Amino acid sequence: MAEQRRGASTTAIHAGEARQKLGDSITDPIICSATYTFESSQAVIDFIEQKQPREEYGRYGNPGEKVLESKLAALEGGEHAILYASGMAAIVGVFMSKLNAGDEVVFFDECYHRSREFCAKHLSRFGVVTRQVKACDYSAMEEAINDRTKLLVSESPTNPHLSIVDLEQFANLGKKHGVDTLIDATLATPFNAQPLDYGVDFVLHSATKYLGGHNDLLAGVIIGSAEKLEPVRYLRGIMGAINSAHNMYLLERGLKTFELRMERHNANGQAVAEYLEQHPAIERVYYPGLPSHKHHELAQRTMRGFGGLITFLVKDADWKKTAEIVDRVELARIAPSLGGAESLIEQPLIMSYYECTPEERRSYGIPDNMIRVSCGLENTDDLIADLKQAIDRAMS
Numbered sequence: 001m002a003e004q005r006r007g008a009s010t011t012a013i014h015a016g017e018a019r020q021k022l023g024d025s026i027t028d029p030i031i032c033s034a035t036y037t038f039e040s041s042q043a044v045i046d047f048i049e050q051k052q053p054r055e056e057y058g059r060y061g062n063p064g065e066k067v068l069e070s071k072l073a074a075l076e077g078g079e080h081a082i083l084y085a086s087g088m089a090a091i092v093g094v095f096m097s098k099l100n101a102g103d104e105v106v107f108f109d110e111c112y113h114r115s116r117e118f119c120a121k122h123l124s125r126f127g128v129v130t131r132q133v134k135a136c137d138y139s140a141m142e143e144a145i146n147d148r149t150k151l152l153v154s155e156s157p158t159n160p161h162l163s164i165v166d167l168e169q170f171a172n173l174g175k176k177h178g179v180d181t182l183i184d185a186t187l188a189t190p191f192n193a194q195p196l197d198y199g200v201d202f203v204l205h206s207a208t209k210y211l212g213g214h215n216d217l218l219a220g221v222i223i224g225s226a227e228k229l230e231p232v233r234y235l236r237g238i239m240g241a242i243n244s245a246h247n248m249y250l251l252e253r254g255l256k257t258f259e260l261r262m263e264r265h266n267a268n269g270q271a272v273a274e275y276l277e278q279h280p281a282i283e284r285v286y287y288p289g290l291p292s293h294k295h296h297e298l299a300q301r302t303m304r305g306f307g308g309l310i311t312f313l314v315k316d317a318d319w320k321k322t323a324e325i326v327d328r329v330e331l332a333r334i335a336p337s338l339g340g341a342e343s344l345i346e347q348p349l350i351m352s353y354y355e356c357t358p359e360e361r362r363s364y365g366i367p368d369n370m371i372r373v374s375c376g377l378e379n380t381d382d383l384i385a386d387l388k389q390a391i392d393r394a395m396s
């Protein structure tokens with residue numbers, strides 16, 4: 001259950017944790033147990049008849065997982081959270097539990113490429129139809145809804161274009177047509193946006209990114225009402241996409257500094273975006289914190305900050321010139337992912353869309369001169385100086 005809503009740092013540090021723990025430890029113990037013992041046959045019967053909340057077997061739960069799930073639910077202002085082994089496991093888990101053959105899903109087309117792939121290539125194998133419509137085109141989304149539609153899905157901000165969804169309009173579309181809504185808010189985090197407040201049914205995060213925050217774990221979480229999540233939890237117990245006890249400890253530890261980290265990610269993102277926008281060699285910067293962003297006003301109204309992820313286009317550069325900038329950057333490391341302490345940089349053409357045809361890339365809005373940078377927690381001036389030397393040297 002969600003605790004009373006406090007500041008993000010207080011919630012991230014304390015929510016879900018017992019005041020007094022095993023061995024009087026201030027940190028939660030890592031319980032490495034594949035199974036849990038019963039005192040007697042009667043204890044098994046009592047458990048099955050739900051007289052006694054407790055653990056049973058590792059695939060169904062772990063005490064550390066319960067702490068984390070309460071913490072994440074409280075951070076998001078939701079009733080219930082279910083933790084998964086990765087963000088994709090969470091996406092697959094919710095889709096597989098909510099959808100039957102013949103059902104339809106409508107999603108905005110700017111999205112994590114593996115989410116798109118799961119919908120287009122795999123849900124279809126089970127007779128589920130997915131309809132992609134242009135991101136933030138609410139009337140196109142409404143037109144795509146019919147009596148078989150079961151789920152409306154979007155990211156906000158979207159990846160890599162950082163478009164911002166009008167969460168109220170999105171949630172209202174779902175309510176009007178009796179369809180559940182899901183926002184993948186990985187790029188926003190519960191520090192920067194709270195989609196449940198607008199009436200969205202499910203919020204999903206790749207906790208691999210900002211929630212874990214240290215580029216050292218994978219995890220995913222889905223948050224919503226206990227009632228709507230009940231079948232999702234049940235299926236997770238069968239699918240088994242769960243975390244090890246050590247992984248959950250790392251996530252809990254990462255969350256202790258969640259608010260502090262987000263403040264720095266937001267500050268670095270804003271400063272680097274402003275720097276890039278005024279650089280003569282940069283054609284365009286996608287960052288919701290810039291007045292030039294097409295959803296800046298909406299972002300300002302509905303978000304506390306805009307995160308560390310920035311996408312930009314290099315002026316008059318082919319893919320090679322663009323790659324040269326990436327290669328000359330010294331601090332940010334070349335890697336997929338985002339949201340960790342270490343800044344990361346990539347050219348979407350090469351990193352995630354290399355095997356797509358040029359037509360596919362055009363339809364996804366991935367030009368050759370696009371760079372995506374995830375600002376980590378380094379010193380702001382150092383990040384800017386590093387990007388400056390890389391751009392200036394590559395473009396001279």
Ligand SMILES: *Cc1c(COP(=O)(O)O)cnc(C)c1O
Nearest residue numbers: 086087088112159186206208219
């Ligand atoms: C990374 C990411 C995912 C997938 O999460 P994993 O933890 O890598 O499985 C899903 N959605 C978004 C927006 C992401 O950035």
